[in-house]
Amino acid sequence: MSEDREKLGLSLCPFCGGAARFGKCVPGEQEGENDGAEYVECCDCGASTCLVFPLMDSAKQVLRDMWNRRTDASHAR
Numbered sequence: 494m495s496e497d498r499e500k501l502g503l504s505l506c507p508f509c510g511g512a513a514r515f516g517k518c519v520p521g522e523q524e525g526e527n528d529g530a531e532y533v534e535c536c537d538c539g540a541s542t543c544l545v546f547p548l549m550d551s552a553k554q555v556l557r558d559m560w561n562r563r564t565d566a567s568h569a570r
């Protein structure tokens with residue numbers, strides 16, 4: 494129940510228990526269609542959600558949901 498985690502609202506990684514963070518595909522780093530897409534990934538093992546495009550300004554909420562649900566029932570893919 495740390496305040497830091499509260500702020501992000503992200504649960505710990507379901508695979509390794511590491512901290513998770515938001516990431517973003519930066520145009521130029523990768524070619525093409527993923528530019529600007531956001532995701533959540535584990536800082537330790539690199540597990541990540543699928544990409545979400547912030548079309549309606551709340552990609553983080555969707556991603557947080559996706560990630561946190563995964564920690565409950567971690568049957569990835």
Ligand SMILES: [Zn+2]
Pocket residue numbers: 506507508509510511535536537538539540
């Ligand atoms: Zn992990």
